[in-house]
Amino acid sequence: xxxxxxxxxxxxxxxxxxxxxxxxxxxxxLLILILKTMALRTGNPHYASAARFWAxxxxxxxxxxxxxxxxxxxxxxxxxxxxxxxxGGVIGQTLAMEGVFSFFLESSFLGAFLYGEKRLGPKAHWxxxxxxxxxxxxxxxxxxxxxxxxxxxxxYAIGAHGEMVLTSFWSLLLNPWLGWQYIHTMAGSVxxxxxxxxxxxxxxxxxxxxxxxxxxFVRLGVIAGILAxxxxxxxxxxxxGRNIAWHQPVTLAAMEGLFTTEQGAPLAILGQPDMDxxxxxNPLVVPRAxxxxxxxxxxxxxxxxxxxxxxxxxxxxxxxxxxYHIMVGLGTIFLAVLAIxxxxxxxxxxxxxxxxxxxxxxxxxxxYIANTAGWITAEVGRQPWLIYGVMRTPAGVSAxxxxxxxxFTLIGFLGIYTILSILFxxxxxxxxxxxxxxxxxx
Amino acid sequence: xxxxxxxxxACMLVAYVIFDGFDFGAGIVHFLVARTDAERCVVFSTxxxxxxxxxxxxxxxxxxxxFAFPALYASSFSGFYLPLMMVLWLLILRGVSIEFxxxxxxxxxxxxxxxxxxxxxALLAIFFGAALGNVVRGVPLDASGEFFLPLWxxxxxxxxxxxxDWYTVLAGVTVLAVLALHGALWVALKTAGEIEVxxxxxAGRVWWGVLVLMNLLTVASFRVxxxxxxxxxxxxxxxxxxxxxxxxxxxxxxxNYRLRERAAFLASSLFLAAMLVSVAFGLYPCVLPSNGDPExxxxxxxxxxxxxxxxxxxxxxxxxMLLTAAYFVYAYRSFAxxxxxxxxx
Numbered sequence: 141x142x143x144x145x146x147x148x149x150x151x152x153x154x155x156x157x158x159x160x161x162x163x164x165x166x167x168x169x170l171l172i173l174i175l176k177t178m179a180l181r182t183g184n185p186h187y188a189s190a191a192r193f194w195a196x197x198x199x200x201x202x203x204x205x206x207x208x209x210x211x212x213x214x215x216x217x218x219x220x221x222x223x224x225x226x227x228g229g230v231i232g233q234t235l236a237m238e239g240v241f242s243f244f245l246e247s248s249f250l251g252a253f254l255y256g257e258k259r260l261g262p263k264a265h266w267x268x269x270x271x272x273x274x275x276x277x278x279x280x281x282x283x284x285x286x287x288x289x290x291x292x293x294x295x296y297a298i299g300a301h302g303e304m305v306l307t308s309f310w311s312l313l314l315n316p317w318l319g320w321q322y323i324h325t326m327a328g329s330v331x332x333x334x335x336x337x338x339x340x341x342x343x344x345x346x347x348x349x350x351x352x353x354x355x356x357f358v359r360l361g362v363i364a365g366i367l368a369x370x371x372x373x374x375x376x377x378x379x380x381g382r383n384i385a386w387h388q389p390v391t392l393a394a395m396e397g398l399f400t401t402e403q404g405a406p407l408a409i410l411g412q413p414d415m416d417x418x419x420x421x422n423p424l425v426v427p428r429a430x431x432x433x434x435x436x437x438x439x440x441x442x443x444x445x446x447x448x449x450x451x452x453x454x455x456x457x458x459x460x461x462x463x464y465h466i467m468v469g470l471g472t473i474f475l476a477v478l479a480i481x482x483x484x485x486x487x488x489x490x491x492x493x494x495x496x497x498x499x500x501x502x503x504x505x506x507x508y509i510a511n512t513a514g515w516i517t518a519e520v521g522r523q524p525w526l527i528y529g530v531m532r533t534p535a536g537v538s539a540x541x542x543x544x545x546x547x548f549t550l551i552g553f554l555g556i557y558t559i560l561s562i563l564f565x566x567x568x569x570x571x572x573x574x575x576x577x578x579x580x581x582x
Numbered sequence: 583x584x585x586x587x588x589x590x591x592a593c594m595l596v597a598y599v600i601f602d603g604f605d606f607g608a609g610i611v612h613f614l615v616a617r618t619d620a621e622r623c624v625v626f627s628t629x630x631x632x633x634x635x636x637x638x639x640x641x642x643x644x645x646x647x648x649f650a651f652p653a654l655y656a657s658s659f660s661g662f663y664l665p666l667m668m669v670l671w672l673l674i675l676r677g678v679s680i681e682f683x684x685x686x687x688x689x690x691x692x693x694x695x696x697x698x699x700x701x702x703x704a705l706l707a708i709f710f711g712a713a714l715g716n717v718v719r720g721v722p723l724d725a726s727g728e729f730f731l732p733l734w735x736x737x738x739x740x741x742x743x744x745x746x747d748w749y750t751v752l753a754g755v756t757v758l759a760v761l762a763l764h765g766a767l768w769v770a771l772k773t774a775g776e777i778e779v780x781x782x783x784x785a786g787r788v789w790w791g792v793l794v795l796m797n798l799l800t801v802a803s804f805r806v807x808x809x810x811x812x813x814x815x816x817x818x819x820x821x822x823x824x825x826x827x828x829x830x831x832x833x834x835x836x837x838n839y840r841l842r843e844r845a846a847f848l849a850s851s852l853f854l855a856a857m858l859v860s861v862a863f864g865l866y867p868c869v870l871p872s873n874g875d876p877e878x879x880x881x882x883x884x885x886x887x888x889x890x891x892x893x894x895x896x897x898x899x900x901x902x903m904l905l906t907a908a909y910f911v912y913a914y915r916s917f918a919x920x921x922x923x924x925x926x927x
Binding site for chain 1: 630631632634635637638640641642643644645646648649650652653655656657658659660661663664666667670671673674677678681682685686727728729730887888890891894895898899902903905906909910912913916917
């Protein structure tokens with residue numbers, strides 16, 4: 141394998157593994173804040189113990205997020221030094237702001253939130269939950285802002301030595317790409333947290349343990365999950381799609397598996413991109429639907445891959461196509477299951493409906509898959525550019541770090557993250573098994 | 583403007599070394615000051631609520647360094663590729679050791695993480711010391727400001743050095759001793775009874791090691807990096823920093839001997855700060871010296887971001903740091919006093 145491929149795998153693997161944890165904690169921070177708010181308003185200790193239980197799960201995930209997150213901040217310099225040097229004048233802003241504004245906030249108040257419930261009293265403790273929530277959502281904002289700039293660079297100029305120079309701070313932070321992407325990402329995080337909460341609740345109800353908490357978890361998880369899923373589809377997913385159609389039309393063609401430019405382009409539901417024959421094998425399509433979804437007109441022309449020179453195509457069109465279809469397919473399934481669950485909840489029949497509880501429990505891994513697939517769509521879809529339209533991916537790599545050295549550390553990360561995964565599953569399973577009742581205030 | 587950011591980044595790194603330094607130090611002296619499982623729990627609870635916030639100084643300092651001096655960040659992070667990756671692995675080990683230790687009550691679970699915590703802390707201190715040694719010694723920068731260092735070559739700081747040579751190893755061992763002292767004084771400050779007595783005794787002994795190693799390292803540094811002497815000759819007022827460091831080190835020993843834990847720990851913190859500022863002063867305006875042609879060195883002029891970005895940065899950085907200071911005052915005040923055996927989280 142050449143050095144570039146290993147450096148790409150290095151970043152892809154470490155960032156994919158890392159994002160398994162923040163995607164739960166960001167959403168969970170919101171749900172814990174809701175539980176704490178209910179505890180404060182009702183004075184019912186049931187909600188306080190529910191929040192305490194999820195705080196423990198949060199703490200384990202947060203620790204995993206921290207230890208796997210530090211390598212991300214380092215890798216811009218270690219593996220992508222030419223990118224880091226060129227773009228540092230711009231994205232250095234958002235990365236430094238994340239450290240200064242959100243990491244200190246989160247880490248300072250997480251300790252107080254986890255260990256200070258008794259000492260602080262209900263109101264101050266609620267406030268620490270709010271600050272942890274703010275810190276983690278700010279962190280998400282600065283990271284998505286960094287990515288949005290790589291997807292759609294704004295507010296910069298090329299300096300005397302070819303490096304990128306920031307010219308407008310506000311166009312970096314108010315990038316038109318950023319708004320929808322941020323809402324889409326955070327809603328995705330709430331879907332993961334909501335489904336995780338509902339799945340644990342369903343597990344308790346199905347195993348006949350911790351009934352009262354099980355009902356609370358299912359209720360809050362389903363309501364948060366359905367609201368966030370709707371938000372993902374509309375308006376954030378729609379807005380995101382329009383941004384791609386407008387600014388990265390070749391990515392849209394790859395996502396949809398559209399090889400030829402058409403008026404009244406069909407929407408592919410299933411099928412396998414055949415890169416040799418440049419067509420979709422075994423296609424199942426909805427005629428004209430892609431034109432309508434993209435341009436609100438059944439006859440509009442949608443540009444296919446043939447409208448762009450192949451050197452500007454994402455370097456793995458099938459990967460972009462599959463990850464996008466997995467994301468959308470799973471999102472549709474979430475919408476259906478959660479809508480039925482929400483309806484049954486409203487009718488007061490959800491807690492007795494064992495098949496539906498089974499479905500909710502089995503749904504646990506799928507939001508993780510959908511979120512990961514979404515990020516693969518965005519980041520592989522951005523290829524062959526590292527900074528869209530400005531810097532090609534091979535130009536950004538650390539040329540002086542050889543493939544052997546990069547493979548050495550990639551193998552190291554594979555091994556370490558395998559051990560971390562085992563530890564993580566073991567510890568989280570123990571907390572779930574122990575259940576929410578035994579958690580006393582500390 | 584570049585000078586302001588040079589000192590702001592230096593201050594953040596000083597804050598990192600002082601704050602996370604005592605976490606590392608507590609890990610280094612972990613097995614020396616705590617004999618039983620219960621005592622080791624106490625050592626963990628002296629850093630449990632604050633270590634994560636302390637580590638954030640590394641992230642924030644790294645982020646700020648990247649923001650202010652992108653070329654320095656790109657060059658040094660890729661050039662020190664192998665040791666940095668190992669630092670990342672050790673930081674992972676250290677973090678999970680602290681976070682996961684108290685989740686399971688078992689005679690095999692606690693010792694496992696005690697060992698992980700101690701080993702990772704000691705190795706991290708050595709690695710960071712060696713890293714500082716590398717920056718002082720200089721690296722073989724090429725015309726595009728890049729380099730790549732192997733882990734070792736012939737163990738001498740000559741024209742083709744490795745990460746490790748006798749000088750950087752000396753720096754690593756010195757930092758190990760310095761942080762062991764710092765950590766022992768922290769543990770003495772935060773604990774009572776047997777552990778406190780042992781921590782104070784460890785600090786007293788390690789202090790002599792620090793004294794000897796610091797002298798050796800100082801002499802060696804002036805020989806390895808002539809720039810240092812040139813700086814102090816050109817701006818003699820800079821001698822105030824090494825003198826403050828010497829005074830702080832002596833004060834730390836006296837205060838430790840007189841059982842004034844807080845003063846001893848603060849003196850040790852001042853010692854760390856003064857030493858690092860001395861180094862920064864000695865290298866300024868250079869941020870990464872070349873060990874060959876001095877023209878190839880990275881300086882605040884050729885490694886910094888453009889003026890507009892640096893100006894805008896100052897506008898958000900200052901309120902950000904004020905907020906951070908407020909969080910830290912809050913976090914440490916609510917964690918004031920000694921931790922006992924019974925009130926571990």
